[in-house]
Amino acid sequence: xxxxxxxxxxQAPGVVGATQLHGIGVGRGGVVGPVAQVRPAPQVPADAAxxxxxxPAGPDEVRGAVEAAFADVADRLRRESGRAxxxxxxxxxATAEMAADPALRAKxxxxxxxxxxxxxxxxxxxxxxxxMFEQAGGYLAERVTDLRSVRDRVIAEIVGLPAxxxxxxxxxxxxxxxxxxxxxxxxLDLTMVLAIVTEQGGPTGHTAIIARQLGLPxxxxxxxxxxxxDGVVVAVxxxxxxxxxxxxxxxxxxxxxxxxLEQSFADDVAPGASSDGAPFGLLGNIGTAADAARLTDSPxxxxxxxxxxxxxxxxxxxxxxEEQAGVYAEVLRSLAGRKVVVRxxxxxxxxxxxxxxxxxxxxxxxGIRGYRLVRTMPELLDTQLExxxxxxxxxxxxxxxxxxxxxTPAEARDFAAAARAKGLSMVGVMVEIPAAALRAKEILxxxxxxxLGTNDLAQYAMAADRTLGExxxxxxxxxxxxxxxxAMTARAGLDVGKPVGVCGESASDPLLALVLAGFGVTTLSxxxxxxxxxxxxxxxxxxxxxxxIAGAARAAGSAPGARAAALALVDDEVRMALQL
Amino acid sequence: xxxxxxxxxSKAGLHARPAALFTQAAARSGLVxxxxxxxxxxxxxxxxxxxxxxxxxxxxxVTLSVEGPDEDRVxxxxxxxxxTDLDAVQS
Numbered sequence: 001x002x003x004x005x006x007x008x009x010x011q012a013p014g015v016v017g018a019t020q021l022h023g024i025g026v027g028r029g030g031v032v033g034p035v036a037q038v039r040p041a042p043q044v045p046a047d048a049a050x051x052x053x054x055x056p057a058g059p060d061e062v063r064g065a066v067e068a069a070f071a072d073v074a075d076r077l078r079r080e081s082g083r084a085x086x087x088x089x090x091x092x093x094a095t096a097e098m099a100a101d102p103a104l105r106a107k108x109x110x111x112x113x114x115x116x117x118x119x120x121x122x123x124x125x126x127x128x129x130x131x132m133f134e135q136a137g138g139y140l141a142e143r144v145t146d147l148r149s150v151r152d153r154v155i156a157e158i159v160g161l162p163a164x165x166x167x168x169x170x171x172x173x174x175x176x177x178x179x180x181x182x183x184x185x186x187x188l189d190l191t192m193v194l195a196i197v198t199e200q201g202g203p204t205g206h207t208a209i210i211a212r213q214l215g216l217p218x219x220x221x222x223x224x225x226x227x228x229x230d231g232v233v234v235a236v237x238x239x240x241x242x243x244x245x246x247x248x249x250x251x252x253x254x255x256x257x258x259x260x261l262e263q264s265f266a267d268d269v270a271p272g273a274s275s276d277g278a279p280f281g282l283l284g285n286i287g288t289a290a291d292a293a294r295l296t297d298s299p300x301x302x303x304x305x306x307x308x309x310x311x312x313x314x315x316x317x318x319x320x321x322e323e324q325a326g327v328y329a330e331v332l333r334s335l336a337g338r339k340v341v342v343r344x345x346x347x348x349x350x351x352x353x354x355x356x357x358x359x360x361x362x363x364x365x366x367g368i369r370g371y372r373l374v375r376t377m378p379e380l381l382d383t384q385l386e387x388x389x390x391x392x393x394x395x396x397x398x399x400x401x402x403x404x405x406x407x408t409p410a411e412a413r414d415f416a417a418a419a420r421a422k423g424l425s426m427v428g429v430m431v432e433i434p435a436a437a438l439r440a441k442e443i444l445x446x447x448x449x450x451x452l453g454t455n456d457l458a459q460y461a462m463a464a465d466r467t468l469g470e471x472x473x474x475x476x477x478x479x480x481x482x483x484x485x486x487a488m489t490a491r492a493g494l495d496v497g498k499p500v501g502v503c504g505e506s507a508s509d510p511l512l513a514l515v516l517a518g519f520g521v522t523t524l525s526x527x528x529x530x531x532x533x534x535x536x537x538x539x540x541x542x543x544x545x546x547x548x549i550a551g552a553a554r555a556a557g558s559a560p561g562a563r564a565a566a567l568a569l570v571d572d573e574v575r576m577a578l579q580l
Numbered sequence: 581x582x583x584x585x586x587x588x589x590s591k592a593g594l595h596a597r598p599a600a601l602f603t604q605a606a607a608r609s610g611l612v613x614x615x616x617x618x619x620x621x622x623x624x625x626x627x628x629x630x631x632x633x634x635x636x637x638x639x640x641x642v643t644l645s646v647e648g649p650d651e652d653r654v655x656x657x658x659x660x661x662x663x664t665d666l667d668a669v670q671s
Contacts, residue, residue: 139593
């Protein structure tokens with residue numbers, strides 16, 4: 001009983017009496033570590049006193065104290081920039097220069113000379129620059145956040161408050177925040193983050209997505225989290241959604257056991273397979289060349305989904321053939337011959353692009369998006385295929401290419417013809433529209449492989465907008481109708497002997513992965529951090545067990561029923577280890 | 581005073597990292613460096629906020645002026661910087 005975890009652990013011996021905060025868990029892990037609070041911006045009056053070592057500064061010391069504060073903040077930001085990776089380093093370097101800006105400082109001091117308080121002067125001068133940036137719009141408007149973070153840091157410094165924003169972590173810590181802004185997440189030293197706990201945010205929000213991607217345990221909507229003192233030790237249970245303050249020895253050893261187990265999953269780097277040796281390709285999803293570089297030493301068999309749209313976002317014009325070819329070549333080289341499936345531009349609906357925006361569509365999700373952009377902007381696909389062909393030639397490494405949002409065998413045929421005309425030889429399409437799943441055999445006759453996108457497949461099968469959290473029950477990939485479509489597609493693949501993959505979050509669920517494998521899906525692509533648990537789960541079941549599990553799920557009458565039916569047939573050790 | 585026009589070569593224009601590198605260099609020179617774009621400016625080239633508000637994008641022409649000892653050498657250096665794609669240069 002002492003090893004019981006999950007929601008019941010509140011009653012486990014040794015835990016009684018400990019303070020627990022409840023939220024919504026994201027991910028599977030559990031860790032114990034000290035709290036590091038991400039501080040909100042300081043709220044102080046415009047005429048607050050400037051402090052030097054905790055004592056109000058004299059009239060002739062105030063100017064010097066303010067100048068020193070700007071300089072200190074600039075120095076700290078420069079040091080953070082030096083440690084930061086890639087794009088973030090550039091953003092932080094520019095933010096450091098804002099703090100060091102002579103014009104900003106001169107204007108603040110001039111206002112103080114005219115009688116303004118230091119806090120008020122900084123607030124007003126920053127607001128003036130921010131207004132100018134916002135008026136300019138575009139890139140400059142986005143930099144307003146950086147400017148305000150300079151303001152908050154300098155104000156905190158002069159009134160003696162702890163620096164707002166992400167703390168500099170000196171030991172592995174549990175990061176706690178009201179909610180993490182994207183910039184906060186970017187500024188975190190991820191090698192020092194054990195877990196993320198937020199008081200706000202939702203299970204599908206930005207923080208949760210990032211945590212999932214990084215494989216970090218996360219609990220969101222945790223009331224009272226921001227009141228935890230810095231340094232207090234907490235146990236974060238992402239499965240149960242519980243944060244326990246000052247955990248007792250029993251709970252600590254339980255978490256130790258869990259982390260040893262996680263480590264043992266991670267240590268297994270053998271190819272994905274069932275217990276009787278049927279192979280399953282376990283692949284990673286990526287969006288950038290940097291993501292691919294991170295997979296170099298990761299025990300994945302390649303990339304099952306390279307979302308090329310990341311290259312196109314935030315741009316006024318499409319990237320050129322040369323630019324795209326460079327990125328694709330970099331990705332192919334990073335994976336050094338492992339499989340790489342490149343998805344052509346999937347824009348439109350909830351992923352708008354400035355240069356490919358269809359402004360007058362009443363239902364963008366049902367409009368010109370994904371592969372359908374060939375109807376209005378054929379040059380986009382042509383450029384992309386050309387770039388991919390060049391990357392193949394340049395690296396001598398073969399790429400797999402697939403188109404999103406294919407509805408008919410004719411579209412699959414047209415796409416395959418376009419790709420093969422460029423010299424690309426492994427051509428596939430996404431199955432994410434029910435029509436494509438129903439006609440998977442005819443589609444597979446035109447291409448070399450298909451890959452299921454279960455999020456969109458559920459959206460279109462259930463007529464439920466995937467961005468609407470309140471329809472989450474309908475968008476559940478366990479919905480029997482969605483499972484039927486997946487099973488039909490997998491069956492078609494088995495019949496014609498061509499690979500059928502699933503790329504998307506449903507492949508990362510170690511229980512649902514068993515069902516997908518049982519249907520006959522041959523590859524599962526997910527965030528790389530999810531691979532170890534899926535590998536372990538698959539390895540503990542035989543082909544016939546996988547088929548039984550899949551059959552039981554499909555025979556159920558509802559999504560929760562399907563999950564329960566699958567779970568009932570899962571190996572006990574897997575159920576315990578993964579806390580399914 | 582030394583003055584020269586130059587076409588911005590950084591893909592992102594004079595923003596973020598390119599702007600930071602340029603304003604640092606201008607400040608390090610210790611001279612009075614000013615930059616103008618069309619009717620905008622000239623502004624203090626050591627002020628990243630003012631430089632950014634010029635909104636100088638890839639391909640825009642800006643006018644750089646430097647005043648002080650050794651102004652020709654400093655102008656040369658800064659012009660070279662602006663004519664380089666600073667985003668592509670690894671730090």
